[in-house]
Amino acid sequence: MAFTPAKWPRKLRSQEWYGGTSRDTIYHRGWLKNQGYPNDLFDGRPVIGIMNTWSDLTPCNGHLRELSEKVKAGIWEAGGFPVEVPAFSASENTFRPTAMMYRNLAALSVEEQMRGQPIDGAVLLVGCDKTTPSLLMAAASTDLPSIVVTGGPMLNGYFRGERVGSGTHLWKFSEAVKAGEMTQEEFLEAEQSMSRSSGTCNTMGTASTMASMAEALGMALSGNAAIPAVDSRRRVMAQLSGRRIVQMVKDDLKPSDIMTKSAFENAIRCNGAIGGSTNAVIHLLAIAGRVGIDLNLDDWDRCGRDVATIVNLMPSGKYLMEEFFYAGGLPVVLKRLGEGGQLHKSALTVSGQSIWDEVKDVTNWNEDVILPLDNALTTQGGIAVLKGNLAPNGAVVKPSAASANLLKHRGRAVVFEDIDDYKEKIADDALDIDETCVMVLKNCGPKGYPGMAEVGNMGLPAKVLKKGITDMVRISDARMSGTAYGTVILHTSPEAAAGGPLAVVQSGDMIELDVEARRLHLDISDEELATRLAAWTPRHQPPSGGYEWLHQAHVEGADTGADLDFLKGCRGSAVGKDSH
Known part of the structure; x- marks a missing residue:
């Protein structure tokens, strides 16, 4: 139903620009009329x-x-x-x-x-x-x-009779290529079926x-x-x-x-x-x-x-x-x-x-x-929030996308200091890692990447994939694509770049995960953890300017939404006086 101005219960906000006959009103209204709008469009609708x-x-x-x-x-x-x-x-x-x-x-x-x-x-x-x-x-x-x-x-999407989920099959097919179960040519052919429409x-x-x-x-x-x-x-x-x-x-x-x-x-x-x-x-x-x-x-x-x-x-x-x-x-x-x-x-x-x-x-x-x-796919879905000495402010995992046998796990940490370190090491057959290990990725949180990229679902090493293993416990302060899957612990807070406990995990440390108990624990003493944190220094220098500087200076942790601190709260729609 169309409404005439007489039916509106109050003066509309737009009338502060368009209502009346003052010079300022004519300035705002007149310019917009160059698009061919008739006069009655500015009458209070x-x-x-x-x-x-x-x-x-x-x-x-x-x-x-x-x-x-x-x-x-x-x-x-x-x-x-x-x-x-x-x-x-x-x-x-x-x-x-x-x-x-x-x-x-x-x-x-x-x-x-x-x-x-x-x-x-x-x-x-x-x-x-x-x-x-x-x-x-x-x-x-x-x-x-x-x-x-x-x-x-x-x-x-469909590829050779199989439903193809955008994102999900990107990760699946990529791992299949590394495992020798799919050729690169087949992967490229499958690409065409991943995005069928707008x-x-x-x-x-x-x-x-x-x-x-x-x-x-x-x-x-x-x-x-x-x-x-x-x-x-x-x-x-x-x-x-x-x-x-x-x-x-x-x-x-x-x-x-x-x-x-x-x-x-x-x-x-x-x-x-x-x-x-x-x-x-x-x-x-x-x-x-x-x-x-x-x-x-x-x-x-x-x-x-x-x-x-x-x-x-x-x-x-x-x-x-x-x-x-x-x-x-x-x-x-x-x-x-x-x-x-x-x-x-x-x-x-x-x-x-x-x-x-x-x-x-x-x-x-x-x-x-x-x-x-x-x-149901799982009787306790949702997002599980984990806490412990490795994530004092919390970390999250999606149980419905994880492997049930890994939701309670203790394993040896294999640490990657940042995403470049991961990319450099993961394809090396000499990397000391097997399916029982816990992959740990640091410096990929809101401050660390910077921006908190979707790299938390780290691809597994080829030598593990070739055994037929498709999942391992992975922990980071990063995010994961919503299309991804696996036993992936994300948003570990405080993040490594802010000096959180994740920053001082070392390869060889034992890590305990218990999703049912909501526990994520680094198996070292409180004294050892305190000593490591006291000796920690940031891995990267802060940016010197631009939006990246603004972001790094003001972004909050993932546990509170990773917003900029000065943007929280409702500031309303009021604006200052017209300057024309």
Whole structure:
């Protein structure tokens, strides 16, 4: 329904720029009219910013300009005035040293775009891993009415009759080449089947996980997360979201109304049920920090520990996002959580309805994709938070993607001081390592890489792979791609570059892992650990300038979300006086 200015309950924020007849108003309004907008568009109707993370160098988001047109159509239909705004787009596929280093820069950039320009609400048009959390962080910081529209996953890939999951099979086939089970030519042939269409990873990687987190938080319309990028229903979802944001502005329905502590607990439990990415831990902690919600690693362990993983998708299971959508998608998962008493049913969503009202009547169309509880992939999914003298502030592991026989393990450490040290040593047959060892990678955290790259799922040495071994315990302060798998301990905090205990692990030390007991222990005495830490010096010199310097100087640990310390909290949408 279109709304006339007379029906709006208050003066809109955009009218500070466009309302009236002053010189300043004419300056703002007049320039925009050079695009051919008629005068009545400035009469008090809501201006909606479409924050579009499209980029030719962000392949997951390469179709978002087309999707933006459907969002615009919905906004026009509802009586709004859409304006498309290019937003900082950090691609996991292309950004070096890692897109994670630029998540906070993107959030800062988009926050200031939203605050400093004449918009009353925002559609967050996102897709690739870091674009979803960065724009949610920005929206939380300004607290303008906002709704998430994701680009959707790619279609299934197939290679010689086998489903090929983007990312997941990259790791699998790469290891197969090292083990002599696949030729390089076959690997190159398989490459063509990994990316069949526009969209994000077709596994339950970080992009699909964060799309699910946005929906579970209530920040996207119900059903948004799983629709394939090229399905016509993705465009319908975009248009409906464009309509909805106009009403959200009228109702003044803000991120702070939706992203409550209950909403975050819903998202954490949902992450366990879908077998979601460990990256969601860092991103939700950072988003919560912008809203002003007290969320920590203990909440992740408390809320996720008893949640069964019921979504049978790679990398934990066997299907892909296309099948997940056909089975009913995330609403089915949320309904099952609600039926099991693991959902805060009254949590508000962008629809204006409760999350339970949105999902209570949905149907599971394929119980081999979304499993019944008595046939779950694992009865305790979620993200396990480990602590001990090796990770005083915590480390995380994804049990659903790990090997059950390694969840309790004691092994000899084989240490790599940084990623270059790992690359130099791992192919050397003289490396003293076997499948019982624990691979330890240092200096790859928020400060250390810098930026915390997805290198935690270190490839195994060829001589181990040739034995038919496909998994070993690996520990680092790095991240892991959401498409990856294995018994990989991540986000060890404090990180090595900040002088955490990980920094002083030596090859030959014994390390004990006990996921059930939530324990990660370096088997040396307290006195020996203290002596090593006192003698520790940083491996790398800090940068001398630029964004890298800003990042290194202000980034916090993974255990609190790896945000920049001066960006935490909601600063609102108020701006200074007009200078014209």
